[in-house]
Amino acid sequence: MITRIDHIGIACRDLDASIEFYRRAHGFEVVHSEVNEEQGVREAMLRINGTDDGAASYLQLLEPIRDDCAIAKYLEKHGEGVHHIAFGTADVVAATEAATSTGIRALYPAPRRGTSNSSINFLHPKDCHGVLTELVQAADPADAHHS
Amino acid sequence: MITRIDHIGIACRDLDASIEFYRRAHGFEVVHSEVNEEQGVREAMLRINGTDDGAASYLQLLEPIRDDCAIAKYLEKHGEGVHHIAFGTADVVAATEAATSTGIRALYPAPRRGTSNSSINFLHPKDCHGVLTELVQAADPADAHHS
Ligand SMILES: [Co+2]
Ligand SMILES: [Co+2]
Numbered sequence: 001m002i003t004r005i006d007h008i009g010i011a012c013r014d015l016d017a018s019i020e021f022y023r024r025a026h027g028f029e030v031v032h033s034e035v036n037e038e039q040g041v042r043e044a045m046l047r048i049n050g051t052d053d054g055a056a057s058y059l060q061l062l063e064p065i066r067d068d069c070a071i072a073k074y075l076e077k078h079g080e081g082v083h084h085i086a087f088g089t090a091d092v093v094a095a096t097e098a099a100t101s102t103g104i105r106a107l108y109p110a111p112r113r114g115t116s117n118s119s120i121n122f123l124h125p126k127d128c129h130g131v132l133t134e135l136v137q138a139a140d141p142a143d144a145h146h147s
Numbered sequence: 148m149i150t151r152i153d154h155i156g157i158a159c160r161d162l163d164a165s166i167e168f169y170r171r172a173h174g175f176e177v178v179h180s181e182v183n184e185e186q187g188v189r190e191a192m193l194r195i196n197g198t199d200d201g202a203a204s205y206l207q208l209l210e211p212i213r214d215d216c217a218i219a220k221y222l223e224k225h226g227e228g229v230h231h232i233a234f235g236t237a238d239v240v241a242a243t244e245a246a247t248s249t250g251i252r253a254l255y256p257a258p259r260r261g262t263s264n265s266s267i268n269f270l271h272p273k274d275c276h277g278v279l280t281e282l283v284q285a286a287d288p289a290d291a292h293h294s
Pocket of ligand 2: 154156207231233281
């Protein structure tokens with residue numbers, strides 16, 4: 001079951017410039033940043049609000065660290081902008097299966113590592129009316145490593 | 148000050164098909180729908196979670212009702228997908244001025260009517276790293292009309 005909008009993923013050419021943009025325009029602050037080598041991105045999470053499932057909603061700013069990653073390809077084709085939306089769930093496998101059971105394709109056969117050791121999968125945008133949709137399960141608190 | 152992600156605005160060719168898609172894939176339900184003649188859209192709000200400012204976060208599904216509205220032009224150029232993101236605030240004029248004071252252009256000189264008699268403005272995507280950004284102030288409860 002999905003219990004929140006976890007984040008909106010935004011493709012940026014220059015992560016530091018986008019962080020500064022959101023700080024000046026709206027006062028948003030970075031609460032976490034990391035490099036995800038597998039996803040090919042340098043990223044920053046800006047916390048916007050708490051959610052009634054005990055978690056929070058974020059903007060996720062994503063800058064590619066290599067030319068063959070999804071964000072680099074998106075920037076080349078579309079320029080900067082919203083890349084994906086992410087829904088939070090307590091069980092990413094169950095939420096993925098609920099979607100794939102209706103005929104939607106998942107991008108990964110099993111969840112991969114997302115921000116802060118979360119478990120994530122993506123649903124194919126062609127099966128979701130043009131919206132690349134991520135499903136996110138937060139790491140167990142005992143496993144979490146925050147930078 | 149911005150206190151929540153209010154909604155993610157998604158451009159659809161067929162509102163009923165998109166509503167049915169989100170119901171089947173994720174179990175989301177419509178909590179409000181309306182026609183906004185000024186914006187040129189038929190829309191549905193799907194509530195995803197409550198937020199710690201006492202409001203909630205939604206998906207806003209938008210179908211054009213005429214060919215010259217922003218959503219129709221978006222669909223023609225990009226196809227279905229995320230059209231804008233919307234931040235909630237208790238004071239849309241102040242939140243707009245905070246942004247425009249940093250050089251960002253607002254689309255309207257004064258707020259217009261949004262969903263459920265909210266007051267809204269938009270920030271120009273070219274000034275926001277490619278993200279069309281809406282600012283939303285909910286209607287006073289006494290003024291609200293829910294369908
Ligand atoms: Co993401
Ligand atoms: Co909107």
